[in-house]
Amino acid sequence: MNLRIPGPTPCPEEVLAAGARQMMNHRGPEFAQILRRVTDGLNWVFGSSTDVLSFTTSGTGGLEAAIVNTLSPGDRVLSVSIGSFGDRFKSIAKAYGADVVSYATEWGEAADPAVIARMLDDDPSIKAVLVTHNETSTGVTNPLEAIAREVRARDRLILVDAVSSMSSIPCPVERWGLDVVVSGSQKGWMVPPGLAFVYMSERAWAANAEAKMPRFYFDAAKTRDSLAKLQNPWTPAMSVYYALDKAFELMRAEGLEGIFTRHEAVANYTRERVKAMGLKLVPVDERYASNTVTAVWWPEGVDGKAISRRAREEFGVVLGGGQGKLEGKIFRVGHLGWVHQADVAEALDVVEKLLAEARARV
Template sequence: MFQEQVLLRIPGPTPLPPQVERAMNRPITGHRSGEFSRLFAETAERLKLVFQTQQDVLILAGSGTAGLEAAVCNVVSPGDKVLVLCGGNFGERFVKICKAYGANVLEVEASWGDPIDPELVAATLAEHPDVKAVFATHCETSTGVLHPIREIARRVQATAALLIVDAVSSLGAVDLPMDDWGLDIVVTGSQKALMLPPGLTFLALSERAWDVVANNRTPRFYFDLRAYKKQLQARTTPYTPAVSLLYGLDEVLKLIEAEGLPRIFDRHLLLQKMTRRAVQALELPLFTTDEAASPTVTSVGVCDFDVEKLRQALRTAFNLSVAGGQQHLKGQIFRIGHMGYCSPADVLQTIALLEVGLFQAGAPVALGRGVRAAQEVYLTHKEAVTHG
């Protein structure tokens, strides 16, 4: 009916707040001008709140994967032994990047849908005390699992290894206090909880990490984080920045500052609970346990109906996009994103449309049951907040 009425409920990119869209339509200014330098320096400083760090936050033009590669090539020299924690597609991506830079890669694996076992991390590090860095994924977007980074960090801190965290689909939605938990490098991207289009990646490094970067032998140019840190002190970037996205970032930070991190984290937990209870009420399997589930994406487990037919029905009837499975889970699961610019009203709408799509895909579904379950979670939550 309305071709531009797009309902995006995938784990990224996520919908954009209208004020962010308007900000990005501002006329472009010179990226070496005083006006831009002020904006750049201010937004970089304000990003420390999101990372919960006192360290500098670096801003690079590039995707989240660019940030992951930057973390690898600034820390890893050829032949270095590293440990990658792998429980899904994006853990496997860290493996591929590390191998591309000549690292000697060890892996701690978890079945897709299960969290990484911190004790297995500790045992592996005890067996290999020469591991230089541990690479972990906070939210594994391909499975909807939130890995226990705080517990993993405690095990890594007992060693000389750095802990490098992919927080692309969690930072800004899930509590991840970089300094308090002792994380050495945290990487995120613009197109998830930070409510921007793809195109920016952000990194913050501990003092320990900067020492390693300074002595790393791997050649790098565009991704040389030393250049970004040096130019940040001059209130600029070493290479052309994504000017329009930084206009949008300024507005995003205003929204985050106004809502406050505790309320943001609470909102995402509410969205998670509403979605999961709705899925259960519709008698669909969840791919992860409640304890391991991410607040930003819900994975619906292996179904006895045609998942791709469901996704097609939702796109055709409502222009609603939910994500499918990746790799061996393609066609077996689907994933609902609920992060960033997403409210309880959005979840209720998504569940109502999902019920219709399930019916059209031939799944046995009792219309209204999922919506009611989500409504009950919402009302219980609001009552608890009111009387808490």
């Protein structure tokens, strides 16, 4: 099977094998060593000098942790949404009683840092900005460093969904001045789903001390205090930690720059190949096209869902579909984590063949 959805991503065999290790005491000295090594690995990838927290949950749970640990009901926040996951981040804030102001682009577009700057200038009561680094639903990467610069200059908090970017494309949290940054294990980390990672800056911890949104399971302070004893407050997804411990060995051998370069090269190949097939990318400005997932419009009159089904059933190639209003209109090729050009080449060979057949029938 050639799994080309943007997560869960395929895992190296040795990582899967490491995840099959027998259970141990999650509060014992052996697991403490694993948690230390894994946290060191997270700090390295995030570019953090303080310990990144991990929670047993999905990326969405990590986004909820970001919000409930830094905000209070009634707090005014600016939601920057460029797609389905940006909308989800906003929905979480609303569910917990935040007073949300919206900046939404057309899907396929990136957010404009100047617009965010203006909205913050116009409304000094905005306390925090919610922004997606890499929008998985449209294959667009926001200019996060530039956005963060505007937010930082105005002294607001910036909460970042880096679920599908962190570990695949650069996102140095301290260098860019980010406040809360979330990722998920099933994306670029080459391990199964089950863990979300949450970085919090000093500013975020100061906000945490005042934050009134209710929380228990996702309580960051409890998680930080347990981590100081090299434990989790609750029983963690041990197998994913085992797997991640092994994945970091592979990542350190390749190096962060090597990983970023590989993702960039595979993404460039994907985009060039798609365009050579006469297809149109969803990102309207290719400068913002994602290096972890490529979203492509199905041509007019072609039954994309039927092609996806045939790709899976006849060729074992699993493509991502469109979400929300893009359902049936686009396909997405995930190229993050344990991915090489040959994986994408095989998938696009199949798409090309099936598209030609579909067009011949028209």
